[in-house]
Amino acid sequence: MNIAFIGLGHMGAPMALNLHKAGHTVRAFDLSPAATQKLAEAGVGIAPSAEDSVAGAEVVISMLPASRHVEGLYLGDDTRPGLMARIEPGTLVIDSSTIAAASSRKVADAGAARGIPVIDAPVSGGTGGAVAGTLTFMVGGEAAHLERARPVLEKMGANIFHAGGVGAGQAAKICNNMLLGILMIGTSEALALGAANGLDPQVLSEIMRRSSGGNWALEKYNPFPGVMAAAPASKGYAGGFGTDLMLKDLGLASDNAVSVGAATPLGALARSLYAAHSLSGHGPLDFSSIIQLLQKQP
Ligand code: NAD
Numbered sequence: 015m016n017i018a019f020i021g022l023g024h025m026g027a028p029m030a031l032n033l034h035k036a037g038h039t040v041r042a043f044d045l046s047p048a049a050t051q052k053l054a055e056a057g058v059g060i061a062p063s064a065e066d067s068v069a070g071a072e073v074v075i076s077m078l079p080a081s082r083h084v085e086g087l088y089l090g091d092d093t094r095p096g097l098m099a100r101i102e103p104g105t106l107v108i109d110s111s112t113i114a115a116a117s118s119r120k121v122a123d124a125g126a127a128r129g130i131p132v133i134d135a136p137v138s139g140g141t142g143g144a145v146a147g148t149l150t151f152m153v154g155g156e157a158a159h160l161e162r163a164r165p166v167l168e169k170m171g172a173n174i175f176h177a178g179g180v181g182a183g184q185a186a187k188i189c190n191n192m193l194l195g196i197l198m199i200g201t202s203e204a205l206a207l208g209a210a211n212g213l214d215p216q217v218l219s220e221i222m223r224r225s226s227g228g229n230w231a232l233e234k235y236n237p238f239p240g241v242m243a244a245a246p247a248s249k250g251y252a253g254g255f256g257t258d259l260m261l262k263d264l265g266l267a268s269d270n271a272v273s274v275g276a277a278t279p280l281g282a283l284a285r286s287l288y289a290a291h292s293l294s295g296h297g298p299l300d301f302s303s304i305i306q307l308l309q310k311q312p
Pocket of ligand 1: 020021022023024025026043044045046049064077078079080083086087110111112113137138139140141254255256259
């Protein structure tokens with residue numbers, strides 16, 4: 015299949031690479047030359063522009079930071095037309111970015127007006143899942159469009175869920191990430207308390223992992239440096255899922271909670287804690303660095 019892939023960051027690059035390895039013809043694009051160069055070195059085809067990447071594509075996939083990037087790409091702005099004007103009718107568009115459900119619906123409406131099916135398919139599983147091709151996709155859109163996307167999604171993920179109509183994938187994703195943001199703070203708080211009591215974080219992590227405090231952060235993404243060699247905490251909190259991206263997702267959850275009248279007090283507190291962490295210069299670091307807010311610094 016001819017696939018255009020736009021957005022080659024921490025997640026997009028390994029996802030595009032998995033499609034290339036599976037035998038698809040990938041035309042990838044990113045605004046950052048450093049991002050495209052890495053993929054070019056791995057043998058993936060690079061397009062000089064987003065417009066060029068979609069020429070002749072049967073499927074277009076985007077993996078961008080936030081709503082404004084996705085709306086800017088597909089819908090354009092005062093200075094340039096969006097990609098929707100360039101994509102051939104009938105081409106399937108899969109947006110895997112985590113954005114507002116309302117933005118997903120705007121993009122899908124613009125696609126529908128030109129006969130271009132659009133699904134929102136945000137992911138969970140982190141950069142490790144993206145590299146291993148074991149991501150979880152939460153899909154919003156028509157079932158028939160998901161079935162068309164499925165063979166492509168299966169090359170990047172292990173679990174594919176149909177959450178509902180357009181925007182439902184985003185709604186599921188913010189519920190999950192709100193929980194993850196809260197869990198990471200709780201896990202960090204417990205590990206910092208243990209360390210302040212002289213406990214070995216490795217031993218404490220193992221105790222809690224096998225006890226009722228067990229959770230994904232302890233299982234796969236320990237925030238304490240040195241406990242888990244592959245986790246961002248053991249690599250100076252580089253790579254992984256940025257604090258600013260978690261802050262964005264908690265903002266989406268807060269806005270959504272207001273719009274549907276839901277009570278999310280811990281989500282709101284978590285958003286404030288990540289905001290404080292970001293303001294003190296930690297925005298680009300992995301979100302598990304939130305433990306530094308709770309620890310005595312040297
Ligand atoms: P990232 O910042 O590493 O990468 C985003 C890339 O998009 C960058 O390389 C940037 O240059 C590029 N970009 C921005 N605007 C563009 C445009 N108009 N055209 C082409 N390229 C453009 O972000 P990421 O960590 O890869 O995350 C991408 C999305 O996936 C976000 O919505 C994030 O919330 C979500 N997500 C991330 C993770 C994670 O662990 N990193 C996990 C699940 C979901």
